[in-house]
Amino acid sequence: MKIATTTGDFCDYEKEYDISAILPLMKESGFKHVDVNLSGAFKPDSPLCGDGWKSWAYDIKNTGERLGMDFVQAHSSDTVYDRGEKRDYLTSMIERELEVCEILGVPGMVVHGICKKDGGREEFMEKNTELYRELLVTAEKTGVAIHTENTCHKNAPSYHLFEGEDMNELVERVDHPLFGAVWDIGHAHVEGVDQYKAIMTMGKNLRALHVHDNFGVADVHIQPYAGNLCYDAILNGLVDSGYKGYFTLEAFSMPSPQTFCFCNRKSFEKDGRVYNRLGMPPVSIKIRSERLMHDVAQFMLEAYDCYEE
Amino acid sequence: MKIASTTADFESYVEKRSDVCEILPMMAASGFKHIDLNMYKAHADGSPLREDGWEKWVYDIADTAARLGLDFVQAHSSDSVYDEGEKKDYLTSLIKRELEVCRMLGIPTMTVHGISKKDGERGEFMERNKKFYLDLLETAEKTGVIVDTENTCHKNAPTYFLFEADDMNELVEKVNHPLFGVCWDVGHAHIDGIDQYKAITKLGKNLKAVHIHDNFGPHYFGADTHSAPYSGSISYDSIVKGLVDVGYKGYFTLEAYSIPMPKSFLGRDPLMLDGVVYDRLTDLPLEFKIRSENLMLDITRYMLASYDCLEN
Numbered sequence A: 001m002k003i004a005t006t007t008g009d010f011c012d013y014e015k016e017y018d019i020s021a022i023l024p025l026m027k028e029s030g031f032k033h034v035d036v037n038l039s040g041a042f043k044p045d046s047p048l049c050g051d052g053w054k055s056w057a058y059d060i061k062n063t064g065e066r067l068g069m070d071f072v073q074a075h076s077s078d079t080v081y082d083r084g085e086k087r088d089y090l091t092s093m094i095e096r097e098l099e100v101c102e103i104l105g106v107p108g109m110v111v112h113g114i115c116k117k118d119g120g121r122e123e124f125m126e127k128n129t130e131l132y133r134e135l136l137v138t139a140e141k142t143g144v145a146i147h148t149e150n151t152c153h154k155n156a157p158s159y160h161l162f163e164g165e166d167m168n169e170l171v172e173r174v175d176h177p178l179f180g181a182v183w184d185i186g187h188a189h190v191e192g193v194d195q196y197k198a199i200m201t202m203g204k205n206l207r208a209l210h211v212h213d214n215f216g217v218a219d220v221h222i223q224p225y226a227g228n229l230c231y232d233a234i235l236n237g238l239v240d241s242g243y244k245g246y247f248t249l250e251a252f253s254m255p256s257p258q259t260f261c262f263c264n265r266k267s268f269e270k271d272g273r274v275y276n277r278l279g280m281p282p283v284s285i286k287i288r289s290e291r292l293m294h295d296v297a298q299f300m301l302e303a304y305d306c307y308e309e
Numbered sequence B: 001m002k003i004a005s006t007t008a009d010f011e012s013y014v015e016k017r018s019d020v021c022e023i024l025p026m027m028a029a030s031g032f033k034h035i036d037l038n039m040y041k042a043h044a045d046g047s048p049l050r051e052d053g054w055e056k057w058v059y060d061i062a063d064t065a066a067r068l069g070l071d072f073v074q075a076h077s078s079d080s081v082y083d084e085g086e087k088k089d090y091l092t093s094l095i096k097r098e099l100e101v102c103r104m105l106g107i108p109t110m111t112v113h114g115i116s117k118k119d120g121e122r123g124e125f126m127e128r129n130k131k132f133y134l135d136l137l138e139t140a141e142k143t144g145v146i147v148d149t150e151n152t153c154h155k156n157a158p159t160y161f162l163f164e165a166d167d168m169n170e171l172v173e174k175v176n177h178p179l180f181g182v183c184w185d186v187g188h189a190h191i192d193g194i195d196q197y198k199a200i201t202k203l204g205k206n207l208k209a210v211h212i213h214d215n216f217g218p219h220y221f222g223a224d225t226h227s228a229p230y231s232g233s234i235s236y237d238s239i240v241k242g243l244v245d246v247g248y249k250g251y252f253t254l255e256a257y258s259i260p261m262p263k264s265f266l267g268r269d270p271l272m273l274d275g276v277v278y279d280r281l282t283d284l285p286l287e288f289k290i291r292s293e294n295l296m297l298d299i300t301r302y303m304l305a306s307y308d309c310l311e312n
Helices: A019-028 A053-067 A085-104 A121-142 A164-174 A185-191 A195-205 A231-240 A283-303 B007-013 B020-030 B054-068 B086-105 B122-143 B165-175 B186-191 B196-206 B236-245 B286-305
Strands: A003-006 A033-037 A070-075 A108-110 A145-149 A179-184 A206-210 A247-249 A268-270 A273-275 B003-006 B034-038 B071-076 B109-111 B146-150 B180-185 B207-211 B252-254 B271-273 B276-278
Touching: A003 A070, A003 A283, A019 A033, A019 A053, A019 A283, A033 A085, A053 A070, A053 A085, A070 A085, A085 A108, A085 A121, A108 A206, A121 A145, A121 A164, A121 A179, A145 A164, A145 A206, A164 A179, A164 A195, A179 A185, A179 A195, A185 A195, A185 A206, A195 A206, A195 A231, A231 A283, A231 B271, A231 B276, A247 A283, A268 B236, A273 B236, A283 B286, B003 B007, B003 B071, B003 B286, B007 B020, B007 B034, B007 B286, B020 B034, B020 B054, B020 B286, B034 B086, B054 B086, B071 B086, B086 B109, B086 B122, B109 B207, B122 B146, B122 B165, B122 B180, B146 B165, B146 B207, B165 B180, B165 B196, B180 B186, B180 B196, B186 B196, B186 B207, B196 B207, B196 B236, B236 B286, B252 B286
Parallel strands: A003 A033, A003 A247, A033 A070, A070 A108, A108 A145, A145 A179, A179 A206, A206 A247, B003 B034, B003 B252, B034 B071, B071 B109, B109 B146, B146 B180, B180 B207, B207 B252
Antiparallel strands: A268 A273, B271 B276
16 A cells, blocks of 8 residues: 655645645655645635646646656545535536546545535435536546545534445445545544444445544544554555555644644734744654654554555 | 653653653653653552652662753652542652652652642632642752642633632742742643733743643643644744743743654554454554654754744
C-alpha cells in the first residue's frame, strides 16, 4: 500500500489553489503521492472558475512530473440539495474537477453526497443516486472514478452514510463500475463504528481512504496517534479485504491550520496593537511535522507488511 | 525564559513510572535540558517513595541527571484527599516527602493540587485548602521549596474552585506565605474560555510556574486532552505576551503529550479477532516519540524566540 496526503496540509502556508507551490513542500516532507484538494473550487478567486483553468491544471501536472510526484486521489467541491441555478453551477464545477483529474491522471475523486436538514434516509438515497448518476456521465468521459464518503451523526445527522452497510447500499443503487466508497476512518471513529467490520463489509466497494485521528467525540482531523483511534482494526481490515487503494492521510500534523474551523487560533489585541506572531509556526516546522506523520504512516503499513513506496 | 518538560512524557516507554533514571536519557535525546519531575503517582503500589530507602531512588536520579547535564526545575506532587483521617495523613506525609525529594534534587518549586469534594462549596473549599497548604508549608520552609497551587476547569472538577486568576489570588492571599504561589495551567484555562493575558497579568508576581499544553477549548470538545502545542486551538500570543509583560521568572514548562498520545491516557484499543489480539499499532516505537518530543521542543523555542525571551 502506498501513502498519500492532501495538498490541504499546507493550506495556511500557500494559497489554497497554488498547488504548484505546495508540491515542493510535500516533496520535502517525504510524500510522493498526492491527493489534490479541490474542495473550494467554486470560490470566486479559484482558478477553476476562470477561463485559464486548463492551463492551471497543466502547470500542476508539469510541476508534479518535474518533482517525480503523482496524483492519486482528489477531493471535489460540494454541491447542494435543491435543484436550480446554484445546483447546476456547482455540479458543473464538479464535472470540471473530473476533467482536472483526467489531466492530472487522478484515477478517483471523492465527492460528498447531498443532504438536507431533517431529511429522511430513503429520500437521501434516491437523491444521491440521482446526483451521482448525473456526475457519472462525465466520469465515463474522463475515466475518473467517483467515491462517496461516510460521515458521522455529529457532523451531519441527515447524511445517511455512517456504516459499511450504508455505503454498500448506495453503491448498489448507483450500480456503476466507476462508483465506489471512500472510508473516512476519523468520521467512523466519532461515530463509534467497528472499523474492521465496516471495511470488510465494504470489500471491493472500498476504493479510497481518509486517514486522520480524533478522540471519538469531534471531527478534529488531527494526525495519527494524536487521538485514540485503533489502527490495528484498520490495517487488519485493509489487508484482509485486499484493499488496492492508497493509504491517504487527510490529517493535520501540528500545527493544525490557524484557519481550520475547529482551531480558529486567534491573534491577540492589546492597546490597539495586534499580536499574531504565533498563529502559525514557520514552514520548516510544518515540513518536519509532515515528515514525522509520513514516517508514522510508513511504520503502520510496515507493521502489517503492506508498505509500498 | 527556559523550556522544561515533564518526565511523564516518557512514562509509557518504561516499565514503571518511577523509572526516572531510564526516562532522563530519553528526554536528553529529545533535546530537553530542564526537567519537571512528575511524582503524581507516588502514592501508587510499587512506588519507591512509599518504601524505606527512597533516598537512594532520589540520589540515583540526581546522579543520572548530573551525568546527562540535565537539571530539575519543577515538580508535580501526588494528590491528597479532602476528608480528614488516616488516609489523608498518609497522603499528606507523602507530599511532604516529595518536598524533601525536591530539596535533594535542587527543585525550587512543586505543583500541589488543592483538595475538593463533590458538591462542596466555595467558601469551605478556600478554608480547607488554606489549612491544607499551611500544613504543607511547614515542610516547605524546612526544604526551601515553593508550593504552587493549580487552576482547573469546570469540566474537570466543578467544585475545585480555582478557575480564574481572581480565585488563585484569593487563595494566595488567604494562605499568605512567601513560599506559596500559583501554577497556571493554560490548557485548563482554555477549556474554561478564560482570557489568558488578563489572567496572567492579574496573577503577576503570584505566578511561579506554568503548565503548557493544548486542546480544542470549550466549543468543540471541551476535554483536557493535554495535546502538544498547535494540536489544538490555543492562541499562544496572549500567553507569551502576558508572561513577558508580567516579568515572569519561571520556566515555560510543557505538560503535553506529543504523539503518540499514550494509550494509558485516553485509550487506544487493540483489535480482537477470532481470539487473536492484534496490538502492533497501539503505540509507536521510542524513536518516533523522541522525534516528536524534539519537534515539540523546537516549536516551543520558536514561540519564545518570537517574543525575544528564549533562554537555553
